[in-house]
Amino acid sequence: SIGPSADLHITNANLAPDGFRRAVVLAGDTFPGPVVRGKRGDSFAINVINDLTDGTMSKTTSIHWHGLFMKGSNWADGGAMVNQCPIGPRNSFLYSFSVPDQAGTFWYHSHYKTQYCDGLRGAIVIEDPNDPHKSLYDVDDDSTVITLADWYHNVSPVDAQQPLVFPSSTLINGKGRYLLGPQADLAVINVQQGKRYRFRLVSISCDPRFMFSIDGHQLTIIEADGVNTQPLTVDRLDIAAGQRYSVVLTANQRVSNYWIRAEPSFPGPASVPLDPLDKRNKAVLRYVGAPQSDPVSLLAPLGLLSKTLKETDLRPLENPAAPGAPNINGADVNINLVMGISILPSVAWSINGVSFKPPSVPVLLQILSGAQDASALMPQGSIYSLPANKVIQITISQPLLLGGTSEITRATHPFHLHGHSFSVIRSAGSNKYNYANPVRRDVVDTGAIGDNVTIRFVTDNPGPWFLHCHIDWHLEAGLAVIFAEDIPETSAANPVPQSWNDLCTDYGNLQPSD
Ligand code: C2O
DSSP states (O other): OBOSEEEEEEEEEEEOTTSOOEEEEEETTBSSOOOEEEETTOEEEEEEEEOOOOTTSOOOBOEEEETOOOTTOGGGSOOBTTTBOOBOTTOEEEEEEEOSSOOEEEEEEEOSTTGGGGTOEEEEEEEOTTOTTHHHHOOSEEEEEEEEEEEOSSOHHHHHTSSOOOOSEEEETTBOOBTTOOOOOOOEEEEOTTOEEEEEEEEOOSSOOEEEEETTBOEEEEEETTEEEEEEEESEEEEOTTOEEEEEEEOOSOSSEEEEEEEESSSGGGGOTTOTTOOTTEEEEEETTSOSSOOOOOOOOOTTTSOBOOGGGOOBSSSOSOTTTTOTTOOSEEEEEEEEEEOSSSOEEEETTBOOOOOSSOHHHHHHTTOOSHHHHSOBTTEEEEOTTOEEEEEEEOOGGGOOOHHHHTOOOEEEETTOOEEEEEOTTOOOOOOSSOOEESEEEOOSTTOEEEEEEEOOSOEEEEEEESSHHHHHTTOEEEEEEOHHHHHHHSOOOHHHHHHHHHHHTOOTTO
16 A cells, blocks of 8 residues: 555556456556545655556546545546646646545546556555444454456557447456366455454446455445445445445355455346356455455355445434435526437437537636636536535436447446535435435446436535446546536635646647657
8 A cells, every 4th residue: 555645656567467468557556546544634746757658558647536635626626627627648747635524445446448447456544543433343453455447458549439348357356267268366354253354445447347245244334435324234225336335344254265256247147147167257355364265155246135334324423415405406506417328320429419529728727827728628518616615416327218228228327526525315216305414425336228317516626526327437438527616716715736737748749649
């Protein structure tokens, strides 16, 4: 792991995490990248050094610190052509930001095209030095991070142009196997009988959701997306791309090995989840004293016999009410976002009929240069101007009319908002509104076709912020909008360093070979 002040080199390498060797883009020379660790209240200064050399892949980069609010440093949020110009090869950029009032589990990833699918992704852990709720959980060890990733045998620009992209394998803590591949190592997580553990579960997925469970053990959820929750015990949970959970596990079973399972939402049947000999999508929970062998435990918790996490059961631990509650009409601004897709000539996703394309000048730079009107920043429909200090309510839906391609039916859409967490007033699959104590998070799964969700947040963070589907292929194909929050205050609230301006000069001077 690395601390809050560190260099982070971005490099090309060849790696075979599932036994298949391919060209990758790495942070800190590993997949996943090193865990970035800090404490609530820390100032972070992470110097991202672009050492990319592989001309068959993109050589520019930009890093997003997913879930951190970046208050006062919108310029460090990492969205390429939204918050900054990308970092060119041989260049570096110091991301400095503070984390005054957040703690929990976050992650970082490239926010340049679909580069994170090629490897540039890792976890962030923000400890809370005086966690008021530590006693509630009575945890002996909270050092374990479990990353869940999809993995591809093709480099992503190739994949992104295809209408259907299936992962070649999945990786738990950077290890996994593919169908008919070699017997590559699986990740092992060691526990001692009788102890209690906080596992920080991070989906660094580009696309699939994962059904996560550990044979023979229940999981008590205490955090969702960097927000403490009331303890909720489940047998398994569904975690979408970009989401995080902290779960407490009590090592109360006999000394042995147990399967940790993270079953991707597709290809589904092809992965034969019930085949006990199939060692894909798995890692090992090993008790101290157990043999160094694979588990013999049989099956994942089965549907009807097990308790699966329902988002509507999650409650924030503190200040549970949604902004504007209890009034059902307590929002100042209502926005309806409706997804759409066209397949020909290539896949383009849209919101309210507009497919997002990054502007040629970063949105933040346009605002700092004096643009005051959202319509001057981007095509109408790609950007929404939000007034300061208001309750914003957003409904995101995927109409039934979209049609029946498997591109649509296989996937729900996890939407992520930068710069905020939000209250999920209505979850996918539910028609009940909850203003009193809804879960607060930063990625919400918007459900299957015909479904929709409603979220609320307060505009207390001036700057342009992305809202987008965290299926990276969909973001790249236009499933995004920008909220330009409090445009009049954006410049004063986000003083930019000279190095930030220099990035755009350097970017403008890049050669085609870069
Ligand atoms: Cu984790 Cu805009 O993304």
